[in-house]
Amino acid sequence: MRRAYADIPAGQMHYRYTAGGKPPVICLHISGSGSGEYERVGDMLADKFTVYALDMLGMNFSDPPPRLYSLSEHASTVVDFMDKLALPRVILIGTLCGANIATHVAAGWPDRVSKLILAQPVHMPEQKDMHRRKALYDPVQYTADGSYALEFWRRVDKYGYPPAINMPRVTDQILSGPEYSEILHWAMFADEDLAGLYPKIQCPTTVLRYELYAGSPEGPYAGLVASMIPGAGLDTILGETIYASRSNPVKVAAMLRKHL
Amino acid sequence: MKRAYIDIPQGQMHYRYAGAGEPALLLHGSASHSGEFEAVGNLLARRFQVYAIDLLGFGASDRPPVEKGEAFGPRGEPVYSIRQHGATVLSFMDAMSIERAMIFGVSAGAAVAAVVAREKPERARRLVLAAPYMPGQSGDDRGEKDKYPLPEYQADGRHLLEYWRRINYGEAPQVNHHWLTGYCLAGDLCESLRWALAEAKDEPGFFDRPRVPALILRFGAGGNNGADDADGADAVTEWIDGAGLYGVKTHAEAIVDAILRRFA
Known part of the structure; x- marks a missing residue:
């Protein structure tokens, strides 16, 4: 994928893209990550689609947002991106927090989204569980001896992947820095209950789950999310968990292609 | 500074830019990227059209075509040479239609700046070499790769330490933190x-007498300003008092003052 910037009202949005002229697909990354998450998957889908992978404001090489943004405000920046590139309607894919942002886009701008894929949306019926987890995502604090770098590592190295798979996300967080690396988590934990938005989604929707993510707090609820979205389908990426787009892009691309 | 990409024959090159006027190119050092120049670049932008480049393999730029590297790493692997990085700087200038520019390099970037001025003096209006890391000036260079x-990468993340x-x-x-980020972004090209x-x-003659007017900025407690390091007919040295190796970030105003005094 190639890389570029789109100047949107709130600042410069960095993104990756494949060759133009095909049906557009926009991909939204997980918290504390960046567009590189979709680098290999995007290239694999480029025969049939023009794939855009966005870096949310504050992440990777995008400008920071002017203040702490809500997920709804991050969703607005996705629409701003679409306006800037003159994309009237797109297929929208989001993973984890990116799926929650995509939900806001599809529910808030139904005429702009032709199809939706929510990979492991973060929805937990017990709101207070989400708020309790907030302590885990306090801002990383600089230390004179550099040990704070290991705190970024610890937050990424939770799923048993080899270091080469962890490093890109660690790099994304170090690039965002202690001030911004957790802003998407904070927005997600403070967000409205998406049970109010799911029934508003009008476009064909598929909810995907990762088989090996089922043990996470939000893991078991993918089916519940699918049941709240009119006509939504549900599918499972077997044998994988959330960094699969880097560790097994062939499998992820095949699953996306099935539902695109 | 705003950010953008330009295509050069060797790949996509990422850069920062600001200002208007005579072009000035800013070249970062080892395991760094153009973000090193946010402060210097914004100050210079009052008088220059500033471009701070991510050398290939660093920051957000593409990897260089490493298999064509003319230098060698510790295991004999091909490495992109200083001369080859200099060629990418010239490719950037060509792609941006920049005929001549002031070229400012810090640390390893000073070596790249010097090679551009040596090989294509007609493209380098003036040269600023900050904390120049020049081969041969430290007797220990032979052991650099060792x-x-x-x-x-370590399974517990301790390579970060x-x-x-x-x-x-x-x-x-x-x-x-800037250089920690630089190492992470560069990956296996970090050294x-x-x-x-x-x-x-x-x-031979890697750092010849510069053929263009040069300002050499030394970081640290000053010696005499003036032509101490007169390695060329028109080279002046200035000391940036109190600056350490990262003076570009910590002493941006003093650096820009020195440049404007010399070259305004």
Whole structure:
């Protein structure tokens, strides 16, 4: 994928893209990550689609947002991106927090989204569980001896992947820095209950789950999310968990292609 | 500074830009990227059209075509040479239709700036060499590849601490963070500029008398300002008092003052 910037009202949005002229697909990354998450998957889908992978404001090489943004405000920046590139309607894919942002886009701008894929949306019926987890995502604090770098590592190295798979996300967080690396988590934990938005989604929707993510707090609820979205389908990426787009892009691309 | 990409024959090159006027190119040092120049670039932008480049393999730029590297790493692997990085700077200038520019390089970037001015003096209006890391000036250069092998990724993340050990010269962590980021972004190329410098020292006349007016900025407690390091007919040295190796970040105003005094 190639890389570029789109100047949107709130600042410069960095993104990756494949060759133009095909049906557009926009991909939204997980918290504390960046567009590189979709680098290999995007290239694999480029025969049939023009794939855009966005870096949310504050992440990777995008400008920071002017203040702490809500997920709804991050969703607005996705629409701003679409306006800037003159994309009237797109297929929208989001993973984890990116799926929650995509939900806001599809529910808030139904005429702009032709199809939706929510990979492991973060929805937990017990709101207070989400708020309790907030302590885990306090801002990383600089230390004179550099040990704070290991705190970024610890937050990424939770799923048993080899270091080469962890490093890109660690790099994304170090690039965002202690001030911004957790802003998407904070927005997600403070967000409205998406049970109010799911029934508003009008476009064909598929909810995907990762088989090996089922043990996470939000893991078991993918089916519940699918049941709240009119006509939504549900599918499972077997044998994988959330960094699969880097560790097994062939499998992820095949699953996306099935539902695109 | 705003950010953008330009295509050069060797790949996508990422850069920062600001200002208007005579073009000025800013070249970062080892395991760094153009973000090093946010403060200097914004100050210079009052008088120059500033471009701070991510050399290929660093920051957000593409990897260079490493298989064509003319230098060699500690295991004999091909490494992009200082001369080849200089060629990418000229490619950037061509792609941006920049005929001549002031070229400012810091540390390893000073070696790249010097090679551009040496090989194409007609493209370098003037030269600013800050904390120049020039091969041959330290007797220890032969051991550079041994002193800085590639830190292998560790399962517990402790390679991040090795990055920190290599970048920490006692500045505040908020300053060091830039170079920690640089190491992470460069990945397996993080020491490639250092290795390339160790190679370049064997090139005859690598740092010849500059053929263009030059300002050499030394970071540290001053010696005499003036023509101490008169390596060329028109080279002046200035000391940036109190600046350490990361003076570009910590002493931006003093650096820009020195440049404007010399070249305004």
